[in-house]
Amino acid sequence: MHIEPSxxxxxxxxxxxxxxxxxxxxxxxxxxxxxxxxIEAVGxxxxxxxxNRAEAIRMHVIQHLDQYLEQLIDNVLKKGxxxxxxxxxxxxxxxxxxxxxxxxxxxxLKSKSMVSEEIxxxxxxxxxxxxxxxxxxxxxxxxxxxxxPSHIIAPAMHKNRFQVADLFNAVSDEKIPTxxxxxCGFARKYLRxxxxxxxxxxxxxxxxxxxxxxxxxxxxxxxxxxxxxxSPTLVTIMGMxxxxxxxxxxxxxxxxxxxxxxxxxxxxxxxxxxxxxxxxELDGPQEFHLVIVDNGRSKQxxxxxxxxxxxxxxxxxxNACPVYRNIGGHAYGWVYPGPIGAxxxxxxxxxDKYGELAYATTLCGACTFACPVKIPLHDMLYALRxxxxxxxxxxxxxxxxxxxxxxxxxxxMSRYRFSIRMARRFQFPLVKAEKIAFGPPPISxxxxxxxxxxxxxxxxxxxxxxxNKDRKE
Amino acid sequence: xxxxxLTGNREAFFSTIRQNIKTPPGGKAPRVENPMNGLFTQxxxxxxxxxxxxxxxxxxxTTLGGKAFSIKNQTELGQVIKQIIQERQxxxxxxxxxxxxxKLKLEDIFADTQASLSRWPLEKNYSDWIGKAAAMEAGIxxxxxxxxxxxxxxxxxASPGQPASxxxxxxxxxxxxxxxxxxxGFAGVVKTFKERYGTDLPTTTTFISxxxxxxxxxxxLTIGVHGSRFVYALILDEGT
Ligand code: SF4
Numbered sequence: 084m085h086i087e088p089s090x091x092x093x094x095x096x097x098x099x100x101x102x103x104x105x106x107x108x109x110x111x112x113x114x115x116x117x118x119x120x121x122i123e124a125v126g127x128x129x130x131x132x133x134x135n136r137a138e139a140i141r142m143h144v145i146q147h148l149d150q151y152l153e154q155l156i157d158n159v160l161k162k163g164x165x166x167x168x169x170x171x172x173x174x175x176x177x178x179x180x181x182x183x184x185x186x187x188x189x190x191x192l193k194s195k196s197m198v199s200e201e202i203x204x205x206x207x208x209x210x211x212x213x214x215x216x217x218x219x220x221x222x223x224x225x226x227x228x229x230x231x232p233s234h235i236i237a238p239a240m241h242k243n244r245f246q247v248a249d250l251f252n253a254v255s256d257e258k259i260p261t262x263x264x265x266x267c268g269f270a271r272k273y274l275r276x277x278x279x280x281x282x283x284x285x286x287x288x289x290x291x292x293x294x295x296x297x298x299x300x301x302x303x304x305x306x307x308x309x310x311x312x313x314s315p316t317l318v319t320i321m322g323m324x325x326x327x328x329x330x331x332x333x334x335x336x337x338x339x340x341x342x343x344x345x346x347x348x349x350x351x352x353x354x355x356x357x358x359x360x361x362x363x364e365l366d367g368p369q370e371f372h373l374v375i376v377d378n379g380r381s382k383q384x385x386x387x388x389x390x391x392x393x394x395x396x397x398x399x400x401x402n403a404c405p406v407y408r409n410i411g412g413h414a415y416g417w418v419y420p421g422p423i424g425a426x427x428x429x430x431x432x433x434x435d436k437y438g439e440l441a442y443a444t445t446l447c448g449a450c451t452f453a454c455p456v457k458i459p460l461h462d463m464l465y466a467l468r469x470x471x472x473x474x475x476x477x478x479x480x481x482x483x484x485x486x487x488x489x490x491x492x493x494x495x496m497s498r499y500r501f502s503i504r505m506a507r508r509f510q511f512p513l514v515k516a517e518k519i520a521f522g523p524p525p526i527s528x529x530x531x532x533x534x535x536x537x538x539x540x541x542x543x544x545x546x547x548x549x550x551n552k553d554r555k556e
Numbered sequence: 557x558x559x560x561x562l563t564g565n566r567e568a569f570f571s572t573i574r575q576n577i578k579t580p581p582g583g584k585a586p587r588v589e590n591p592m593n594g595l596f597t598q599x600x601x602x603x604x605x606x607x608x609x610x611x612x613x614x615x616x617x618t619t620l621g622g623k624a625f626s627i628k629n630q631t632e633l634g635q636v637i638k639q640i641i642q643e644r645q646x647x648x649x650x651x652x653x654x655x656x657x658x659k660l661k662l663e664d665i666f667a668d669t670q671a672s673l674s675r676w677p678l679e680k681n682y683s684d685w686i687g688k689a690a691a692m693e694a695g696i697x698x699x700x701x702x703x704x705x706x707x708x709x710x711x712x713x714a715s716p717g718q719p720a721s722x723x724x725x726x727x728x729x730x731x732x733x734x735x736x737x738x739x740x741g742f743a744g745v746v747k748t749f750k751e752r753y754g755t756d757l758p759t760t761t762t763f764i765s766x767x768x769x770x771x772x773x774x775x776x777l778t779i780g781v782h783g784s785r786f787v788y789a790l791i792l793d794e795g796t
Contacts, residue, residue, distance in 0.1 A: 158755075334596065
């Protein structure tokens with residue numbers, strides 16, 4: 084994936100894309116509303132109990148990850164499935180590419196997998212002549228557009244139906260109307276044919292169950308379920324943390340995932356699959372490969388960021404985040420956008436490339452509040468900022484002077500009053516319609532998207548004695 | 557079944573995990589105690605209570621966009637199926653090979669109309685059945701377990717005659733079950749699973765809550781992308 088040089092450039096580009104911003108605001112607003120309704124139906128207290136339980140389950144798994152992974156691996160192998168342990172993304176890609184070669188695979192159908200985006204699987208497979216098709220409608224739309232997902236749950240949230248119609252028309256012989264029902268009808272017809280000729284199916288993994296070796300796939304469209312039923316060879320790629328002890332824990336997570344993501348009580352299709360079909364069975368894969376990917380995850384264990392591995396990819400922190408809502412997903416530059424992306428990207432991809440994302444936050448805490456598994460996202464963003472400063476030891480002098488000046492001014496009543504009187508007197512070249520309209524960088528950047536009121540003719544501390552006099556009288 | 561093959565260095569893969577993990581490796585940690593307790597209803601139900609659950613299921617299922625029918629007897633079952641055949645203009649349907657469906661003589665009902673009903677397996681080989689299955693307009697399954705609180709069919713492929721394809725490939729899904737299959741929600745399903753399968757789960761189990769849906773384009777709800785567009789639940793009364 085191409086990464087623009089800086090976060091600054093990326094968000095500038097995003098801020099000028101009004102159609103995208105409108106679509107993202109609309110989409111996140113709806114998802115937030117649906118989630119709120121779902122939680123109201125559960126009741127705030129019970130919802131909190133759900134979250135507490137989910138957090139405990141996730142923490143337990145993460146702290147005993149070796150135990151559960153070992154159990155999962157043994158169970159999958161026992162049931163005839165193959166397991167690939169990939170320490171890096173490259174190892175995972177190599178394994179799947181070799182498998183595709185061995186199977187002489189021409190047509191590969193995928194259901195949504197964030198890990199596959201993370202490891203750049205599609206380009207690698209396409210390079211060796213495979214036709215890779217995303218079967219999730221949103222994923223397919225962005226694949227046709229040559230883009231990456233902009234949201235975890237609704238990857239094509241940033242596109243409107245006219246843009247989608249253009250993309251579909253490029254692969255259709257007939258002209259497709261811009262009505263949403265027609266667009267979905269075309270997708271069904273087009274992709275159905277592809278489903279029937281799958282050589283290899285690739286899915287992500289919502290949760291793997293250690294005690295049975297079952298893989299759980301959750302989709303509303305049913306595409307993952309069709310893929311797991313129709314693929315002669317099925318590959319499931321899982322981030323190594325996406326594991327649960329068993330069915331009981333799964334039920335808690337499925338209930339939370341659907342409500343947090345889209346406000347549903349349950350996702351329409353939740354499939355539990357143990358891999359290879361039995362001797363007399365006719366549907367289901369003849370060959371099953373589980374690719375367990377580390378790719379930087381194990382480094383988070385035992386650190387202050389360990390809880391990030393609790394994430395169940397529900398996307399609700401994105402919908403809650405005022406920054407995400409104003410810049411969309413692509414501005415984050417890597418696979419995971421929003422608050423979860425702002426934490427994961429520097430952790431997995433390096434502070435040098437993505438450390439700036441820790442500043443893509445207002446530290447309002449809305450993400451932490453929204454997170455069903457109680458990941459303290461805004462604390463982590465704050466910690467990442469600290470780490471970045473520590474790591475770079477850069478700009479310290481300028482910051483030191485600025486903060487020392489600030490504190491010296493605000494610590495003294497007379498200096499404070501003098502400074503704001505001066506500011507009021509000399510602000511006039513910058514003021515337009517009672518707002519600060521101009522300023523030097525970085526204030527100019529800030530002002531492009533926000534209003535800053537001009538300093539008033541009278542400050543509160545100047546009005547207060549008079550008000551107080553009236554009150555006393 | 558032959559054991560699968562492990563690729564990659566197990567020791568190397570686990571080394572960073574074990575180095576960084578807080579708890580000492582190798583120990584068997586007890587699971588979080590009763591994770592479902594207090595979150596899901598756990599109870600045994602009698603016939604009357606299950607009839608109440610039927611109403612709850614019907615409410616949830618129809619809210620999700622499905623259609624549900626309470627059915628008293630075989631005659632009514634025939635009428636409802638014929639109504640669906642007409643409503644959906646069905647010509648070809650397939651069904652699970654399931655003893656409970658066998659008893660209902662569905663082939664006779666279909667024979668009374670223009671439509672035909674095939675029983676799985678449709679053919680002996682993948683390449684033979686796949687085309688046939690894709691041409692089917694409806695799939696009929698037995699609702700093995702049904703969760704009322706979420707309007708969810710739980711379909712474990714308990715035998716080779718009960719594949720996932722039947723419930724997801726055709727545009728129309730018809731699930732038949734009696735009130736005896738109804739439970740409140742997850743607690744009931746997990747209990748049955750534990751008793752029946754332990755940790756040796758069937759190859760596939762599918763939880764279906766309504767028709768296939770997407771909101772991927774402009775967040776507008778559209779029904780029937782990939783999976784079933786029309787979903788029917790036919791609920792027979794266990795007491796009659
Ligand atoms: S961090 Fe929390 S809210 Fe964000 S995607 Fe992960 S689980 Fe959901």
